[in-house]
Amino acid sequence: MVNFRFLEYSVEALKAIFEEATGTPGQNIARKNHLTYFEEYFRVLKAKTIIVETPYVDHDFLEDFSAYYVKCFRSYDRFCSRLHFLNIPLSSEFFDNILQSGSDSISVKDLNDAYLGFVVVKPIPSTFIGRTCLKTYSPDGERSFPFTHEYEVSLAGLSLKVKSLAYQEQDSIVAACASTAIWTAFQATAFLFQHHVPTPVEITKAAVRYFPFSNRNFPNKGLSEEQMAQAIRDVGLEPYLVTASDPDLIKATIYAYQKAGIPLILGFGFAGMNSSDGKHAVAVTGYRTNGLKANFPGSTFHLYSSRMTKIYVHDDQVGPFARMEFVPGTNKFTTSWPDKHGLTGNVQAAPLMLLIPLYNKLRIPFELILNITLQFDKLLDLVNARINYRIDDIEWEIFLSRSKELKTEIFHSDLENAEKLKILKRSLPRYVWRANAHLDGEKVEFIFDTTDIEQGNIFICHINKSVNLIRIIKTIADNIDLSIIKSMPLRNIFRSIRDQTSDAW
Amino acid sequence: MKKRNPVERRKDLDKKDLKALAEWLRSDGRDAFRSAIESKSEVEKLVEQMSVIDDKAVKEPYTV
Numbered sequence: 001m002v003n004f005r006f007l008e009y010s011v012e013a014l015k016a017i018f019e020e021a022t023g024t025p026g027q028n029i030a031r032k033n034h035l036t037y038f039e040e041y042f043r044v045l046k047a048k049t050i051i052v053e054t055p056y057v058d059h060d061f062l063e064d065f066s067a068y069y070v071k072c073f074r075s076y077d078r079f080c081s082r083l084h085f086l087n088i089p090l091s092s093e094f095f096d097n098i099l100q101s102g103s104d105s106i107s108v109k110d111l112n113d114a115y116l117g118f119v120v121v122k123p124i125p126s127t128f129i130g131r132t133c134l135k136t137y138s139p140d141g142e143r144s145f146p147f148t149h150e151y152e153v154s155l156a157g158l159s160l161k162v163k164s165l166a167y168q169e170q171d172s173i174v175a176a177c178a179s180t181a182i183w184t185a186f187q188a189t190a191f192l193f194q195h196h197v198p199t200p201v202e203i204t205k206a207a208v209r210y211f212p213f214s215n216r217n218f219p220n221k222g223l224s225e226e227q228m229a230q231a232i233r234d235v236g237l238e239p240y241l242v243t244a245s246d247p248d249l250i251k252a253t254i255y256a257y258q259k260a261g262i263p264l265i266l267g268f269g270f271a272g273m274n275s276s277d278g279k280h281a282v283a284v285t286g287y288r289t290n291g292l293k294a295n296f297p298g299s300t301f302h303l304y305s306s307r308m309t310k311i312y313v314h315d316d317q318v319g320p321f322a323r324m325e326f327v328p329g330t331n332k333f334t335t336s337w338p339d340k341h342g343l344t345g346n347v348q349a350a351p352l353m354l355l356i357p358l359y360n361k362l363r364i365p366f367e368l369i370l371n372i373t374l375q376f377d378k379l380l381d382l383v384n385a386r387i388n389y390r391i392d393d394i395e396w397e398i399f400l401s402r403s404k405e406l407k408t409e410i411f412h413s414d415l416e417n418a419e420k421l422k423i424l425k426r427s428l429p430r431y432v433w434r435a436n437a438h439l440d441g442e443k444v445e446f447i448f449d450t451t452d453i454e455q456g457n458i459f460i461c462h463i464n465k466s467v468n469l470i471r472i473i474k475t476i477a478d479n480i481d482l483s484i485i486k487s488m489p490l491r492n493i494f495r496s497i498r499d500q501t502s503d504a505w
Numbered sequence: 506m507k508k509r510n511p512v513e514r515r516k517d518l519d520k521k522d523l524k525a526l527a528e529w530l531r532s533d534g535r536d537a538f539r540s541a542i543e544s545k546s547e548v549e550k551l552v553e554q555m556s557v558i559d560d561k562a563v564k565e566p567y568t569v
Contacts (some may be wrong), residue, residue: 178567214566222568229563241563242555267567280569296548317569352562367555374549375542382541386534387526389515440512467527468518475523479530484539 004156005052006092009085011039011095013277017052019122020129021081034129035167037319038119042085045116045135049086051095057080058120058130060183063199064174068218077123080130084155085116085389099156108158117162122171131170133162136286136312145312145321146261147188151346165285167320168200175200177224177281178265179207180316182231184283184356185263192261193359195235206234217356228265228355229279237357240365244268245252248296248306252398253354254284255305256366259399260431263356266313271332271348279352281501285321286312293395298419301377304397324349333443352369361451362400362431364458368452369398369433369448372459372489376446383476391472400450405429423447423463432460442466444473446493459489462496474501 007013018029029035058080069076088110100112120130133151137143145165147219153160166187170180179200190197198206208217223231236411242267244250254264264284270277286412291307310325315336322336327348337347373396384392410423433448445463452458463469477498485491526564528564530538 100542176567177569184543222566225563226564241558243557243559245554253555270569277518278569279565279567281567296551299546299548300557301546301548363511364558367552370538370552371549374546377542378549379538382534382537383526383530386529388511390511391515440516468515468562471518471523472526475526479527479534480538481535485542488550 001157002056003052003054004092004095004123005054006090006095007050007052009042009047009050013036013050013472014038014042014083017081017083018121018128021054022123022125023257024125024128028126028479033336034125034271034320036338036342036344037322037336041134041319041321041371042116044137045085046087047085047116048088049090051084051090051155053082053084054121056082058082058122060168060199061120061122061130064122064201067201067205067300068174076324080123083119083121084153084160085118085134086111086114087116088114090114094158098158098479102450103106111158112160115153115160115162117151117164119323120168124171127169127171127173129167132167132320133164134320135162135164143286143288144258146258147191147263147285148189149191160421165314165320166238167314168316170200170316172221173219175204175318176220176222178228179203179220179231181281181283181314182207183263183284184314184358185265186235188261188263189235189237189306189357189359193237195237198231198235203231203234206355207231207232223281225267225353225355231372232355232357235357236360238360238362240356242356242359242367244333244353247326247357248294248303250331250351251287251305251326252307253304253356253366254287254311255289255308256399258284258287259357260401262356262358262400266311266335266351267355268349268351269352271350280315280317281320282313282315282324284311284354285314286311298379300392301374301394302395304395316378331345359431361429363449364450364452364454366398366400366433368454368458369435372448372487372493373398373435373446375490376493379476380473381431383472387472389472391439393439393470395438397434397438399434401430401434403430403432406432406434410463413465415463419464422461426461428460433458437469439466439469442469444469448489455488457488457492459492459496462493462500464501470497472499473497 058090065078117134119132120232122128122130136145147165148163150161232239267281272440288310289307291309294306312321318336324333339346429451431450435446437444445464447460449458477494
């Protein structure tokens with residue numbers, strides 16, 4: 001029989017449950033970053049009730065258990081506990097009434113509205129935070145969590161839903177930070193690209209399979225970038241590795257892929273510490289773009305993504321949707337890691353790489369689209385220096401998009417009819433790259449193929465939602481010698497505007 | 506006549522301005538364009554470095 005215990009939420013109650021379910025001493029739990037993190041997170045979500053469900057069979061832990069814990073001399077339990085959180089008070093009697101009557105003064109819909117998600121507690125000491133799905137902070141125009149999807153939860157037959165992205169802590173035995181970050185990323189890519197979601201132990205096994213000279217597989221002390229790449233290949237995706245050497249390029253890459261709901265793994269070291277202090281990997285799960293318009297240092301090139309001020313990450317050592325804030329003027333982030341005084345915001349991260357798991361037909365990398373856009377922008381700057389129309393103020397927004405979403409957007413837009421039909425009736429690949437030039441309410445968009453070859457003609461078409469900007473570009477296109485442009489996509493952008501835009505004078 | 510700022514001039518494009526631009530693009534602008542296309546800006550050089558992978562670094566494990 002499954003037991004349900006109802007407790008009024010407090011961080012002390014949460015700590016006591018962890019202690020009871022895992023046998024971890026209270027002082028060790030108090031030192032965990034997760035407890036501090038959950039305290040703040042549940043304060044913001046206004047948690048009022050914890051429902052403790054025992055026993056709970058967790059698929060991920062069962063795999064870890066069969067791969068490692070079952071063979072330990074000491075006996076470990078294979079059953080977990082699952083903690084559910086609500087933002088309303090709820091008693092055991094009231095809950096029983098709902099179950100018996102099928103409805104009550106509080107309906108299942110109300111219960112769903114009050115449901116904040118769940119945390120699975122594994123029956124192992126210290127590293128016990130298992131699969132966790134919690135509601136995000138309220139998304140607004142600036143805060144975006146592109147990967148969240150609905151997780152269905154059966155609570156004694158009641159069907160509850162939580163919109164989230166699953167999180168868990170590394171156990172440092174079958175999975176270290178990298179395996180856990182990949183596991184989180186797979187939660188999103190499986191939803192997008194329909195692949196199997198391996199458990200952390202399966203990810204670690206896949207990652208080390210072709211590296212016989214790496215250290216022992218279990219207990220696992222960490223994966224290298226090439227091992228992470230191998231784990232990504234193992235589910236049929238292609239790893240794309242980017243060096244994280246510049247903050248604007250980090251923001252641009254995160255924005256470009258996250259707009260299409262594709263997660264990224266961020267690897268970093270700890271700023272000001274020795275390389276022997278190790279490197280850490282997290283999954284990027286959201287971002288906030290509430291900064292001011294900014295140009296790349298030493299240029300007039302503006303990207304919308306440079307407005308990004310912080311990212312949210314599933315950091316297995318801290319918690320889900322943990323904040324990492326860009327430190328202005330540096331290539332560093334603040335983290336949600338507490339310093340030696342227990343204060344957050346003082347431990348900084350120095351980014352090293354971004355690893356992106358991609359569907360195999362997403363062949364054209366972001367940097368190629370960025371490069372074409374940069375060249376186009378450079379030519380507009382040259383013209384601006386001559387005529388001074390402030391077209392060097394263009395702000396570019398570059399991102400990957402499903403063509404279905406592009407067409408839906410066009411369908412609902414106020415574009416001119418001919419322009420609308422041009423796109424809606426066009427055959428497009430499943431994903432397209434989009435580069436939007438924004439200038440004082442005017443917009444010209446370039447669409448690129450994602451499946452072609454890099455040296456080929458990846459430019460598909462342009463979409464015009466401007467009057468004056470397009471006239472200036474058309475004047476350029478009409479009067480330059482296109483043969484001097486080596487880049488085929490760039491040449492075809494000008495050709496498209498020259499051939500398909502009327503003079504309209 | 507009152508002189509307008511660049512944004513106002515762009516929003517109320519003058520055909521004469523564009524004609525002058527067209528003439529420049531066909532004459533002196535041609536070399537300026539060619540030279541801009543052939544040169545690489547600092548940002549373009551930075552973008553090129555994005556996918557340069559350090560063979561040693563990719564073998565170091567993430568252990569924290």
